[in-house]
């Protein structure tokens with residue numbers, strides 16, 4: 417297996433018993449490139465593109481308590497073409513990461529600490545944390561774009577080589593939230609950000625050539641914590657969720673997210689290039705939603721699928737110090753009980769209808785991105801390992817018939833968000849594969865798996881063994897190779 421060991425970064429992280437610095441979440445410090453890896457099964461010849469996953473992977477001993485959303489961004493990629501695959505992993509060389517490499521220590525506290533402990537002014541909606549670019553990743557205009565959930569810069573990397581290409585020029589002063597959305601039909605990127613200052617939220621559109629073509633406030637009633645957005649062919653959907661920093665504590669520079677169950681969940685539906693005053697607001701049952709799935713227009717209605725949390729303020733996991741148990745519960749799908757849910761918004765009458773689609777706790781859904789913004793039939797969600805921010809399997813839904821199928825990754829095997837990979841010349845919506853990285857704690861190895869999306873229960877059709885055991889991670893993306901190369905040839 418030709419592996420090139422590229423680099424080991426300097427690290428000051430000390431051994432600890434922190435649940436998210438051990439086991440499947442043990443960070444990696446070494447960057448590799450690998451080709452001709454051991455393969456169980458055969459790498460399909462009918463896919464062409466790149467799978468990339470982001471990971472929170474800290475390298476410095478934290479100042480104060482570590483929260484698993486604080487870690488430095490590390491990207492893991494597997495590119496596929498002509499039945500061959502190449503693996504790479506690289507840190508995102510953010511401004512904060514580079515400064516801490518130079519200092520040899522952490523310079524910023526995480527989200528769970530007193531802001532005054534940060535040694536330099538920071539980033540994010542909180543303003544004191546490091547923009548670690550470790551949350552989300554998409555590929556737009558031929559480049560990887562990695563982002564941070566509390567809003568920060570957009571870091572660009574080459575999808576094939578993972579070479580660092582700096583930050584996007586178009587990022588506004590309030591930064592970019594995680595979960596900008598690529599519309600494959602137009603090549604546009606839709607994004608939002610949020611901050612502590614009025615108007616508290618903005619929304620924008622980047623064209624297929626990476627130019628900002630629209631940017632507008634979408635005001636909120638105060639500082640909020642939206643995490644994701646959705647879009648249809650003609651509209652974008654932004655939210656005002658009743659879980660946000662306690663306003664009284666915020667006045668004292670204390671960041672404590674609180675659930676307000678007597679406030680509604682509000683949805684702001686804005687034409688793609690619309691202004692604030694064109695936003696139509698709808699009210700629905702209170703909840704928190706981490707991730708939305710597809711949305712589409714159906715006559716006068718907008719249909720939106722997402723994961724409705726039955727317990728947005730979950731009880732701490734038992735048997736742990738309360739603060740640790742609460743942190744663990746807040747990122748555990750089985751604690752916050754996120755259920756597949758459908759909202760319908762009537763643009764003419766203002767009516768809202770809600771429908772529960774499945775009663776199992778699920779999250780981190782993916783679907784065929786060629787159907788983004790228009791009606792889609794199939795959805796692929798992950799199951800959570802009880803008590804953990806780790807994924808133990810995949811559930812496929814046929815949203816037309818209500819049928820579902822399930823694949824468990826196996827004992828002590830934890831996957832990532834599993835995007836849909838269309839076959840070259842695919843005939844149907846589910847004609848393709850799901851791709852995921854798996855960390856296997858029984859063998860202490862990691863692999864990349866490809867699963868036939870038409871028959872997920874049959875298990876992986878191909879397993880590519882990685883050169884090292886990789887840290888668990890969540891958000892991932894897939895982009896078509898021909899599209900990426902069309903941008904590279906333009907350079």
Ligand SMILES: [Fe+2]
Nearest residue numbers: 594643707891
């Ligand atoms: Fe997310």
